[in-house]
Amino acid sequence: MIKIKRVAVIGAGTMGRQISLQIARNGISVVVFDIDDSVLADAKAAQERIVAEWIASGVEAENARSAILGNLRYEADLSLATRDADLAIEAVPEQLELKRRVFKQIDGLAREGAIIASNSSSIRISALEDATERPEQVANLHFYLTVWDSPMVEIGGGSSTRDDVLDALSAFARAIGVLPLRVRGESTGFIFNRVWRAIKKEVMKVADSGIAAVEDIDRAWMIKFGREQPPPFAQMDRIGLDVIYDIEMRYAEESGDRDDLPRPILTEKVARGDLGVKTGRGFYNYPNPAYAAEDFLEPDASE
Numbered sequence: 670m671i672k673i674k675r676v677a678v679i680g681a682g683t684m685g686r687q688i689s690l691q692i693a694r695n696g697i698s699v700v701v702f703d704i705d706d707s708v709l710a711d712a713k714a715a716q717e718r719i720v721a722e723w724i725a726s727g728v729e730a731e732n733a734r735s736a737i738l739g740n741l742r743y744e745a746d747l748s749l750a751t752r753d754a755d756l757a758i759e760a761v762p763e764q765l766e767l768k769r770r771v772f773k774q775i776d777g778l779a780r781e782g783a784i785i786a787s788n789s790s791s792i793r794i795s796a797l798e799d800a801t802e803r804p805e806q807v808a809n810l811h812f813y814l815t816v817w818d819s820p821m822v823e824i825g826g827g828s829s830t831r832d833d834v835l836d837a838l839s840a841f842a843r844a845i846g847v848l849p850l851r852v853r854g855e856s857t858g859f860i861f862n863r864v865w866r867a868i869k870k871e872v873m874k875v876a877d878s879g880i881a882a883v884e885d886i887d888r889a890w891m892i893k894f895g896r897e898q899p900p901p902f903a904q905m906d907r908i909g910l911d912v913i914y915d916i917e918m919r920y921a922e923e924s925g926d927r928d929d930l931p932r933p934i935l936t937e938k939v940a941r942g943d944l945g946v947k948t949g950r951g952f953y954n955y956p957n958p959a960y961a962a963e964d965f966l967e968p969d970a971s972e
């Protein structure tokens with residue numbers, strides 16, 4: 670059985686910092702790398718803030734702080750980040766050529782037995798595997814936002830991924846407190862994202878055609894499914910509208926269907942740089958988005 674004791678996370682943006690924190694929280698050493706030093710510093714500060722929140726709210730004990738943070742190392746040199754890793758998890762932007770380049774780099778630096786996994790939301794591992802010399806040791810390992818509140822990960826192999834590699838990834842997922850979901854056969858969007866894709870495509874279509882306001886679509890959703898999780902447009906703001914755009918483009922390229930192309934309601938916001946929570950504007954304005962207001966679902970709230 671392959672043992673995963675040391676991990677490298679490549680890319681410290683929205684997902685990389687959460688994945689690495691979840692790993693560290695569960696007692697496994699993890700090195701975080703990003704091409705941008707300021708992102709690395711941001712990631713460290715964000716992780717310290719989250720751990721402080723966990724302690725303040727009682728989900729972690731005070732003495733957990735040093736244990737969790739002690740499992741994290743930040744590295745601005747990719748070779749130092751990857752050389753001892755049993756598993757390298759790539760979490761760079763959703764662009765095929767970039768991911769292929771990063772896979773090739775990791776492959777050249779990581780030790781022979783190491784597994785290389787991609788957190789990609791829509792790129793199948795078979796599109797990345799031949800960028801490496803170890804196609805039998807690569808896999809999709811797809812986490813969800815927020816990693817600790819959506820504790821599941823989809824695991825899928827490519828054309829020649831070995832079973833013991835997939836088994837090791839399942840065991841690793843359990844060890845870090847997330848439920849492994851095995852994707853049998855290749856599937857763009859894996860499991861849940863195929864369902865989510867249908868939802869986001871349809872809500873944007875309804876809003877874009879002028880049938881209903883963004884807020885009213887979200888209101889309908891919240892009344893049916895509850896307020897605990899952000900409704901679809903708010904969820905897209907959290908994910909990042911640039912990330913949503915890239916994913917929609919991948920689906921459209923794959924299907925060749927114009928109906929799958931991102932709608933103007935999305936492309937216009939991305940072109941303006943309104944990318945959701947991370948820029949303070951998206952479908953809602955932050956830090957106090959309308960959907961989170963007490964009276965958002967009151968009978969007199971809609972127009």
Ligand SMILES: NC(=O)c1ccc[n+]([C@@H]2O[C@H](COP(=O)([O-])OP(=O)(O)OC[C@H]3O[C@@H](n4cnc5c(N)ncnc54)[C@H](O)[C@@H]3O)[C@@H](O)[C@H]2O)c1
Pocket residue numbers: 679680681682683684685702703704705708760761762763764771788789790791811812813814907908909912
């Ligand atoms: N945002 C989500 O909700 C979400 C959920 C699941 C999966 N994903 C997937 O995770 C991946 C990352 O998404 P994200 O939202 O964290 O993106 P992000 O833009 O927040 O972070 C990406 C990071 O990668 C860094 N980077 C760029 N080029 C690099 C390189 N060559 N080497 C190392 N680092 C590099 C950037 O500086 C940035 O910090 C994507 O494949 C995305 O599809 C995203």
